[in-house]
Amino acid sequence: xxxxxxxxxxxxxxxxxxxxxxxxxxxxxxxxxxxxxxxxxxxxxxxxxxxxxxxxxxxxxxxxxxxxxxxxxxxxxxxxxxxxxxxxxxxxxxxxxxxxxxxxxxxxxxxxxxxxxxxxxxxxxxxxxxxxxxxxxxxxxxxxxxxxxxxxxxxxxxxxxxxxxxxxxxxxxxxxxxxxxxxxxxxxxxxxxxxxxxxxxxxxxxxxxxxxxxxxxxxxxxxxxxxxxxxxxxxxxxxxxxxxxxxxxxxxxxxxxxxxxxxxxxxxxxxxxxxxxxxxx
Amino acid sequence: xxxxxxxxxxxxxxxxxxxxxxxxxxxxxxxxxxxxxxxxxxxxxxxxxxxxxxxxxxxxxxxxxxx
Numbered sequence: 001x002x003x004x005x006x007x008x009x010x011x012x013x014x015x016x017x018x019x020x021x022x023x024x025x026x027x028x029x030x031x032x033x034x035x036x037x038x039x040x041x042x043x044x045x046x047x048x049x050x051x052x053x054x055x056x057x058x059x060x061x062x063x064x065x066x067x068x069x070x071x072x073x074x075x076x077x078x079x080x081x082x083x084x085x086x087x088x089x090x091x092x093x094x095x096x097x098x099x100x101x102x103x104x105x106x107x108x109x110x111x112x113x114x115x116x117x118x119x120x121x122x123x124x125x126x127x128x129x130x131x132x133x134x135x136x137x138x139x140x141x142x143x144x145x146x147x148x149x150x151x152x153x154x155x156x157x158x159x160x161x162x163x164x165x166x167x168x169x170x171x172x173x174x175x176x177x178x179x180x181x182x183x184x185x186x187x188x189x190x191x192x193x194x195x196x197x198x199x200x201x202x203x204x205x206x207x208x209x210x211x212x213x214x215x216x217x218x219x220x221x222x223x224x225x226x227x228x229x230x231x232x233x234x235x236x237x238x239x240x241x242x243x244x245x246x247x248x249x250x251x252x253x254x255x256x257x258x259x260x261x262x263x264x265x266x267x268x269x270x271x272x273x274x275x276x277x278x279x280x281x
Numbered sequence: 282x283x284x285x286x287x288x289x290x291x292x293x294x295x296x297x298x299x300x301x302x303x304x305x306x307x308x309x310x311x312x313x314x315x316x317x318x319x320x321x322x323x324x325x326x327x328x329x330x331x332x333x334x335x336x337x338x339x340x341x342x343x344x345x346x347x348x
Contacts, residue, residue, distance in 0.1 A: 152319035244340035280321040
């Protein structure tokens with residue numbers, strides 16, 4: 001990671017480092033897999049990421065276990081024991097995700113991509129950023145610019161770069177940006193519950209969120225968010241029925257937001273965020 | 282007693298289904314997921330009107346209700 005004392009901002013540097021890493025991983029995985037099929041390569045990339053995360057969990061748990069034993073620190077071991085249920089839950093989720101990745105089934109995290117794909121089917125698509133596509137559609141007199149990662153590969157794309165491209169390079173002036181994404185639910189909340197709000201609905205390390213907020217603030221474009229609640233396990237394994245069934249409700253809500261927040265003749269930018277594995281357009 | 286029961290939920294078995302929808306008559310057909318399926322892929326001919334269906338959803342459902 002770049003130094004964080006840079007007064008000029010480090011987001012651009014983080015973006016550069018992450019893009020370089022992604023390029024390198026894709027190239028190396030492609031060489032190892034020896035398959036030109038982009039779905040196979042992207043699935044292998046995701047499998048590698050899951051394996052890396054599991055290995056990191058293993059190394060950290062082992063570190064604290066051995067350190068606790070070495071220093072005869074009861075407290076270190078007790079803390080580790082207390083955290084183990086959550087650690088096991090996360091590790092279990094990653095193990096379960098492996099099967100879903102292998103079969104290239106849509107993930108719970110792909111709900112944003114599912115919604116975006118409904119506006120894109122049968123429309124001409126153009127690539128606007130790395131692994132990111134755009135299609136134009138219409139709804140009740142509004143022109144919809146719909147952005148999502150390119151499926152059915154296991155990509156998340158670069159929605160930040162894509163949205164900036166649409167606004168600054170294509171010269172589109174949207175009256176609203178509407179983002180649809182999966183959101184982590186709290187214990188007690190129901191899977192597939194829908195939340196509506198404002199602000200850039202996107203996770204990750206913050207680069208994409210920054211880019212979207214930056215361009216929206218610069219051009220004074222309001223950002224609306226539609227979120228579908230799910231647990232971490234549900235987000236990285238095959239999409240649950242409750243999440244899939246929420247898609248019709250999201251469409252109704254989305255149409256209402258478009259009608260309420262924009263008027264006929266306006267441009268609206270819709271971004272379906274998330275891993276688009278098993279979801280084409 | 283807190284420690285008498287595992288806090289980690291028991292694993293549930295899921296089966297993944299594919300929903301094929303006819304864009305003309307709206308007829309939906311549910312079948313088990315097959316490798317190579319993806320959302321928006323063309324499906325089989327509609328059993329009602331004979332038009333080309335399209336995969337509209339793929340989701341996992343519990344095979345048995347949790348006890």
